[in-house]
Amino acid sequence: xxxxxxxxxxxxxxxITAAACKSDIGPGFTNDKVTLGLFVSTSGDIATFGQDTxxxxxxxxxxxxxxxxxxKHLIDLRFQDCASEPAQGGNAAxxxxxxxxxxxxxxxxxxxxxxxxxxxxxxxxxxxISPSSTNPTVTQQGDMIFRICYLDDxxxxxxxxxxxxxxxxxxxxxxxxxxxxxxxxxxxxFRFKFEKLGGKIVAEETFKKGASDFNTQLTNIKGKNPxxxxxxxxxxDIPLIAKQARGQGIDKPLLGGDGWESDDLLxxxxxxxxxxxxxxxxxxxxxxxxxxxxxxxxxxxYGSNPTSLxxxxxxxxYVAKKAIESAGGINEKLTRKAVADALRGLKDFEGVxxxxxxxxxxxxxxxxxMLKIKDGKVLPDRRIRPEEVx
Amino acid sequence: xxxxxxxxxxxANGLAKGSVYALIAVGYTMVYGVLELINFAHGEVFxxxxxxxYWPARWLGYMPDSGEKxxxxxxxxxxxxxxxxxxxxxxxxxxxxxxxxxLRNAGRLSALITAIGISVLMxxxxxxxxxxxxxxxxxxxxxxxxxxxxxELPNTKLLIIxxxxxxxxxxxxMVRYTRTGAAMRACSHSMKxxxxxxxxxxxIISLTFAIGSAMAAVAGVLxxxxxxxxxxxxxxxxxxxxxxxxxxxxxGSIPGAVAxxxxxxxxxxxxGGVAGTTYSEAVAFVLLILILLVRPSGLFGKSGxxxx
Numbered sequence: 001x002x003x004x005x006x007x008x009x010x011x012x013x014x015x016i017t018a019a020a021c022k023s024d025i026g027p028g029f030t031n032d033k034v035t036l037g038l039f040v041s042t043s044g045d046i047a048t049f050g051q052d053t054x055x056x057x058x059x060x061x062x063x064x065x066x067x068x069x070x071x072k073h074l075i076d077l078r079f080q081d082c083a084s085e086p087a088q089g090g091n092a093a094x095x096x097x098x099x100x101x102x103x104x105x106x107x108x109x110x111x112x113x114x115x116x117x118x119x120x121x122x123x124x125x126x127x128x129i130s131p132s133s134t135n136p137t138v139t140q141q142g143d144m145i146f147r148i149c150y151l152d153d154x155x156x157x158x159x160x161x162x163x164x165x166x167x168x169x170x171x172x173x174x175x176x177x178x179x180x181x182x183x184x185x186x187x188x189x190f191r192f193k194f195e196k197l198g199g200k201i202v203a204e205e206t207f208k209k210g211a212s213d214f215n216t217q218l219t220n221i222k223g224k225n226p227x228x229x230x231x232x233x234x235x236x237d238i239p240l241i242a243k244q245a246r247g248q249g250i251d252k253p254l255l256g257g258d259g260w261e262s263d264d265l266l267x268x269x270x271x272x273x274x275x276x277x278x279x280x281x282x283x284x285x286x287x288x289x290x291x292x293x294x295x296x297x298x299x300x301x302y303g304s305n306p307t308s309l310x311x312x313x314x315x316x317x318y319v320a321k322k323a324i325e326s327a328g329g330i331n332e333k334l335t336r337k338a339v340a341d342a343l344r345g346l347k348d349f350e351g352v353x354x355x356x357x358x359x360x361x362x363x364x365x366x367x368x369x370m371l372k373i374k375d376g377k378v379l380p381d382r383r384i385r386p387e388e389v390x
Numbered sequence: 391x392x393x394x395x396x397x398x399x400x401x402a403n404g405l406a407k408g409s410v411y412a413l414i415a416v417g418y419t420m421v422y423g424v425l426e427l428i429n430f431a432h433g434e435v436f437x438x439x440x441x442x443x444y445w446p447a448r449w450l451g452y453m454p455d456s457g458e459k460x461x462x463x464x465x466x467x468x469x470x471x472x473x474x475x476x477x478x479x480x481x482x483x484x485x486x487x488x489x490x491x492x493l494r495n496a497g498r499l500s501a502l503i504t505a506i507g508i509s510v511l512m513x514x515x516x517x518x519x520x521x522x523x524x525x526x527x528x529x530x531x532x533x534x535x536x537x538x539x540x541x542e543l544p545n546t547k548l549l550i551i552x553x554x555x556x557x558x559x560x561x562x563x564m565v566r567y568t569r570t571g572a573a574m575r576a577c578s579h580s581m582k583x584x585x586x587x588x589x590x591x592x593x594i595i596s597l598t599f600a601i602g603s604a605m606a607a608v609a610g611v612l613x614x615x616x617x618x619x620x621x622x623x624x625x626x627x628x629x630x631x632x633x634x635x636x637x638x639x640x641x642g643s644i645p646g647a648v649a650x651x652x653x654x655x656x657x658x659x660x661x662g663g664v665a666g667t668t669y670s671e672a673v674a675f676v677l678l679i680l681i682l683l684v685r686p687s688g689l690f691g692k693s694g695x696x697x698x
Contacts, residue, residue: 178668207667212617212624215403216662216670223396236524240617247544248399249535267458268526268618270533376458 028103037102044084056313071329089113111135156189186232283380408655414632417602433629439610482603516622527618640691
């Protein structure tokens, strides 16, 4: 009898606790505060990406709170480190939802980690906005998952358009990292668009992750004499590629994607990247007031120029604010579903990384910024809108 | 089909690549010649050579945290290289003293496993001390392309080929025409007899490690001039390739190591040009197997002499 009672008590406790965990995650705001969650990696391999994003997001929160918060509620930003591991991303999502009861979750940079977190946000019905995951499948995890950066297919196509129209290239070579889906993906989308525009890909060369010697590939490319070399690689690789290309007497421009962006890019290139171009989310040297103000405030707070990831981290907080306000502001009627509906209808949001809307796939439809490297400076070149490449 | 110019260019690329393999391979082959030990930590000495060129340059202000790097004056660059050679020589000697000497009379397997252990230890120590992120190398030479008939090479690559040729000539002379060289050859022939003839065997072994390690340090600095990306694991693949080069040429033979290194570098480059870089390593290793099938002791190896 006593045993049965004990068992019943245990079952009851477990059921109640489980029920509490499952459904009662609170509304996400109190009388004077609104809780937002941020999950990026500030330790591990991609710690710099996460730290930049966090810096940008914290700057935005500081600005908003100084100006009175979101409909008179101050933002209470809760942070979880994903430690560059997808499994930690899942834990971070669960903690933010069940312990902190966030209204909206913002993160991650790496698509692999966003993919681990997204199903959890979807299950609890909490909107998640990724600032910078470019893999198409991230937002396919459910109708509560959003992103505010462009996708790799658009980036590759925009580079092809730029090569064709602005650099007047008829032929191109592609040099990519065969072990990296980002690199091969951009290469594929570039080829597709460049050929559609009437251009010819005369050489396609690959290298292995961690390679430092690109001479064999570059000699093959040189023999085909292309007008431009598209190299969708990361910033560690491109200075070596540029030096070795110039060393072999290849004087054609190199063209790349947002992987080139880094404070280290120009110091490492020793001037060999002059007259080369890459695509990015925004230009630090842009003179639009919203960009200039952001760059100034970021420099004052952190003492360095904001990267694209910092700019996207900054924008994602303002997107969350805009969505809450469009959903009717913070009052007892505000639900997470209403916030998600507002995100789905987001139009012409003006951010540091351009003016954008959320499309039917819950992805951002936004322009891409082409940049030119000239005399040791990165200068804004053409902006390409999505409709131009379609 | 490849044009002749392109083929020549790939051969030139391969000469530079092979020179670096040769410089490292010499260290493998010298140690094997004397001790019959495959010093697997040798690739890590190459890595340390690059870092020993980098750190003093950083302290001297040639690696600012931001902005353009200043040109390192030639005398300073030379001093930095000598410093890296000395530091690596010391490390090579220390490794022999602390790890290999206590095991000299133990089985060959014990020494081999110890060598692998030292290699892993040095990689991980480097990860702790130098961190995993890649480092740039100071500007010791202003990179420019030089046209030589049908091929165009950066001056850094010409420097690699030139310095390697010079060092190999020096080493060859030392081994052939000096008393120390004669002692070294005697030790390689029979350590016991050499010691009976009054050769200080321990000193010769230390010297062998010192010279091999200094050569690896030069390789580390040279490769960083051309491919300035320093990582704690940068010694792994070149170390392995150099080992293959040493076996290809006949391990224990210095001219063999040089020939093996150059051959491997050129084959990798040319195959990469003809069939694509995906196949270059595979073909290089198939070549190794074929050569060893025909000549089991390598290109320059002496067959039939088996020490116990």
